[in-house]
Amino acid sequence: MSTPSDNAPAAHSAGAEESRPSLAALLLDPSFWADWASVVGLVGLVIVFGIAQPVFLSVANLQALLLAAAILVVLSIGQTFVVATSGIDLSMAASVMLGAVILGLVNAAGWGILLACVAAVLATSAVGFLNGVIITAGKIPDFVVTLGTLSAITGLGLILSGGEPTMVGSTFLLKLASGSFGPFGYPVWVAISAVIVAHIVLYHTRFGVHLLATGGQTESAGALGIRTNRVKIAAYTISGLCAGIAAVLLVARIGSAEPLINTSLLLNSVAAVVLGGVSLFGGRASILGPAIGALMLTALVNGLTLLSVSAFYQPLAVGAIVVLAALIMRYQK
């Protein structure tokens, strides 16, 4: 990527170049497969599982699958914004836990569920903001800072909760988790809205252009007058915001705030971003890609469970797919 101006449209889709190549040429082009790895993977999984276990394609199972994927989709979007600036946010899963703990405590203190949700989202956004400030002001690598905050937030969550889970028996959250509008449950709509909003922010706002420019060519972007530090801080704050939304969805789903970190959420959020064709070096991103990557990882676990495949094989399958996707990425244009 040379200049930021040709970043945004090019990142939009693989085939959208000056001339539309024929379908055959597309299929023979490795970069097409690289950009659409998550879609191809998802379609492949649906076909395989659909044949092996017809229940997989039942409406009830697909709805359950989407519900289970909602949290990961939201997290992947947050991670995408950070990765687009060539950073990485390792503190995400810990932020989710902190958000959940704060939600539980504020609710238990009798402040009402809406305020509790807002407090949770504010807290995680503040964590993201803090990450961004430390990274840019201290000029420390993202990896190191977020690794540090992962640990610090974990401790904070444990101190606040005393290591005890808090029951959250709110009817509002129960409705959010179990109610549905049209074909999808509310959590799925939350995830869909997040995808749409993120897509607009990334492709149809000045901020989105600045974000990709910051990730692709930080120095040139700075020379063009883009405030790269502010852009980075904003990206981390968005990541924190997504962690907060995920925390609300998680508490709604299980009906309690647990001071436990789901490390697989963090690893899967990064994996979904990689599967979605987002470059870890920044500068190229998509929103739909990681969202479908998250769906694909959830579908993988769902399908293997339906097929009664031993639990021992599931992490192996996820790992193999992620490494395979990363290998394909080498062919990206």
Next chain:
Amino acid sequence: MRLFNCLAVSASLFAMTASGPAFAEDAAKVAAIVKGLDNPFFQTMQKGIEEQAKANGVNVTVQAAANMGDATGQADRLTAMAMQDFDCYLVNPISVSNLVQALVPVAQKKKPIVNIDSTIDASQAKAAGFAVSTYIGTDNVAAGALAGEEMLKLVPKGSKVAIIAGIVGDVGSNARIKGFKQAVEGKLEVVVMVSADWDREKALTAATDILAAHPDLTGFFAANDIMALGVERAVRTSGKDVKVIGLDGIVDALKSIAAGELSATVAQYPYVVGAMGVEACAVAAKGKELPANVPAPVLLINKDNADASLKNFPRPGGDYPDPFREMLK
């Protein structure tokens, strides 16, 4: 409840020193080292140790690892306590081997070593030149078997059940499942086993998938209560009548059973494990011989006794066998 969290570095470390009432000079001094206090299970155990020490007129000093994964930190604390002059050492190791080296000076001083909850590997201890005086802990296989027997009562013979395991390869989880499988062998069909990493949300997701794949399923056994509560939520959402049995006896599970949601759980009592450990030290201080292995009580809790158990929490809802209590009389 042994929820490992490899990445958790708890900033909260409470090195609490319980100073009991001032007893005569000859009161036995006990050093206790437990696992991470970031887990309610071990907080309860610490409470049991301290309250029993008060009751028996024993001075106790409790130290804990920083968190559930802090194997070396736990050994360092024990090493420091081994330097000091205690009459008896109460140890709950994070792994089978992490405290072996730290216990060598204790063994050289010929002080009794009371091993509670998690075992110390006997062959490694022997290689280091000592043996623990007594072991007190929950027999996970027996606890799993209790859950299996309850499942047999709840569901028709020959019907299908599923198992939700903890972290892949976890010793406690495997032992519980082994016990459950032994109890239902040939009488029920275990159609699937999934690992949900002790995580409530993962258990919910897995149970939803399993219910879709096996519409004729009649029961779930989850290796701990947190996961059982997640499974129960999935069952309630599906609207099916599927029995769910957990294991541990945490408060939320007892409440859920009392409310008619969870079918049953097998309660173990970290409070009693800690308390019996202190009693064992008191027996040793009297110069009596300790039994090599004492099983801690496990009780099946269902709708009939959930309320009583809640009332007595963290103590058992009924009486339990305790050889040390007899020896102290």
